[in-house]
Amino acid sequence: MRVTSDEINQAKEIPLIDFINANGIDVQQEGNSSEPYYRVMEHDSLVIKGNKFYWNSRSEGGFGSISFAMTYYELSFPEAVNRVNGHEYGSLTNTQSVEKKPFQYPDYYEVNETAVIKDYLTNERGIDGRVVDWCIKKDLLVQDKKENAVFKWKDRSGKVIGGDRQGTKHIDSKRGTFKQIMPNSAEDKGFTIDVGRNPDKIALFESPIDMLSYWSIKKEKVQGTRMISMSGLKLKTLVQTMKDMKQGGQPINKIMSCVDRDDAASRFHNKLKGVLNKNIFEDHRPSHTKDWNDELNNIINKVQVSSKKQSYGR
Structure with a gap:
């Protein structure tokens, strides 16, 4: 997949908050009115201020809609450009979400x-x-x-x-x-x-x-x-x-x-x-690890080590 320089420049023009609203990502405004920032409700460690964003829990950040699309949706650069350009933006610069489409399971x-x-x-x-x-x-x-x-x-x-x-x-x-x-x-x-x-x-x-x-x-x-x-x-x-x-x-x-x-x-x-x-x-x-899947695998590993020790002792 390739994108042209015109397509890249077009995507760069889209304010980050407009891209977020166009994709129905729920955000909450915080801070004072003169210096507001936005927190993504679904991932509350992901913060947007102007065209910058930072995802604290993942130690990732960036600038602009293309970078955000790559990080948030796990897209390649060309895929992110197409994603950004694939919306009708109009005047979406306020924080009101666009009308969300009903879910349709594919x-x-x-x-x-x-x-x-x-x-x-x-x-x-x-x-x-x-x-x-x-x-x-x-x-x-x-x-x-x-x-x-x-x-x-x-x-x-x-x-x-x-x-x-x-x-x-x-x-x-x-x-x-x-x-x-x-x-x-x-x-x-x-x-x-x-x-x-x-x-x-x-x-x-x-x-x-x-x-x-x-x-x-x-x-x-x-x-x-x-x-x-x-x-x-x-x-x-x-x-x-x-x-x-x-x-x-x-x-x-x-x-x-x-x-x-x-x-x-x-x-x-x-x-x-x-x-x-x-x-x-x-x-x-979880008591000993970051999350429950790590906890599960920690238990599995301990059982495997114990089984090996018992087999060696026979």
């Missing part, structure tokens, strides 16, 4: 094969094969034509209202693999699994991988729990989950913070601790 991308995602999730990420098989059986996890794992977000009626795409191939980026929240996914929802018919507990995670890792470790201890991935750190996902449970007549006796142990997640965790009743709030963050 089921034509699905394939019947699941071997690649099963191999990636079980052998590379360490997730219990029974957990993976259960998600596939419930049509919550599918493989797409590009061999990505697609985690479907479903409402109470079973309608798909959003999704996460997790790459299975290594790419040259700090994240290591392709990751995407599908465009126009419900802003206050996420990948959700109910363990038990009438859950009275909520467990909050940053990603589907972390959620399934936690379940793999805890196994039968996870009972009566609605596990939900916020696909980031989104307080509004918890708020909506609480509303949904109360409307369904389900009491909420416990809210468990299962987020990462990094600066951004710690701020979110402390925010929850400050606003929730201390009788229902519980800290379920």
Whole structure:
């Protein structure tokens, strides 16, 4: 894919906040009126000031819409230029979001094969094969034509209202693999699994991988729990989950913070601790590692080392 110098110059002209609004990225204005900056609600460590941005939790930053598109959407330079130029901007320089299109799940991308995602999730990420098989059986996890794992977000009626795409191939980026929240996914929802018919507990995670890792470790201890991935750190996902449970007549006796142990997640965790009743709030963050997938693989490695020692001692 190639882009011309005119196309590059055109993309450079687009103010960063206009690109953000045109893509329906939810931001909150902070700071004073003379020097405002914007925080991306989905990733609250990602801050925009003028045409500059900085993603604190990932130690990445840049200038302009092209650089932002490359970082946020994991695009190559030509792909980012085309993404920036692919919108009608008009006058979008205020912070009001453009009208968001309804989510449409691209089921034509699905394939019947699941071997690649099963191999990636079980052998590379360490997730219990029974957990993976259960998600596939419930049509919550599918493989797409590009061999990505697609985690479907479903409402109470079973309608798909959003999704996460997790790459299975290594790419040259700090994240290591392709990751995407599908465009126009419900802003206050996420990948959700109910363990038990009438859950009275909520467990909050940053990603589907972390959620399934936690379940793999805890196994039968996870009972009566609605596990939900916020696909980031989104307080509004918890708020909506609480509303949904109360409307369904389900009491909420416990809210468990299962987020990462990094600066951004710690701020979110402390925010929850400050606003929730201390009788229902519980800290379920990983004890020894950054996130629950690291915790899972740490446990697997210890078991493997122990098994080798026992075999050598015979």
